[in-house]
Amino acid sequence: MPSLKRSKNIYRNIPNIITILRIAFGFMLILSLLKRNDTLFWLSLSAVIVSDGLDGFLARKLNLVSDLGKVLDHITDKLLALCVAFILCMHYALYWWVFYVMFVREILTSIFAIYIKYRRGRFPSSNPVGRIFGISSIITLIFYYYSHPLKEVVLFITLFAMLISSLANSKKIFQP
Secondary structure (H helix, E strand, C coil): CCCCCCCCCCCCCHHHHHHHHHHHHHHHHHHHHHHCCHHHHHHHHHHHHHHHHHHHHHHHHCCCCCHHHHHHHHHHHHHHHHHHHHHHHHHCCCCHHHHHHHHHHHHHHHHHHHHHHHHHCCCCCCCHHHHHHHHHHHHHHHHHHCCCCCHHHHHHHHHHHHHHHHHHHHHHHCCC
16 A cells, blocks of 8 residues: 655645634634624634635745635635525525625636636636625625614625626636
């Protein structure tokens, strides 16, 4: 039986472990939304945000960027966003059409990312507008959680950022 070759870099899995921890933090966030628990909401939301930034930062800083890490991060972000949107529709009066639009967008961006990987041999990097979309999504979540009177205005801004981000992502398909 052949032995497995071990890497000397013991830190190589830290970014992926942080990404996997974000899944656990995401479950805590969903639980906080269902239970309407402010303390758990803020703790889990903070943990999701920190872990989302930390995994990529460490991967770049330690030169550990990998396709596995990119895919794992991408899937984690998409699933968490869709689960939170679903809960917001069920319990916080978010429009169902928003969930359906997000669902279709996430499927299309995943297909585009796989296509770009196949065509160019690497996964596309995120775009700055995508980060703005992410930040505005968090703000929208907070506004819906507290039923803030301006929640629909913030939702509109988030949807606009999602549209611009989607257009920026689709533009990558046609680049050589």
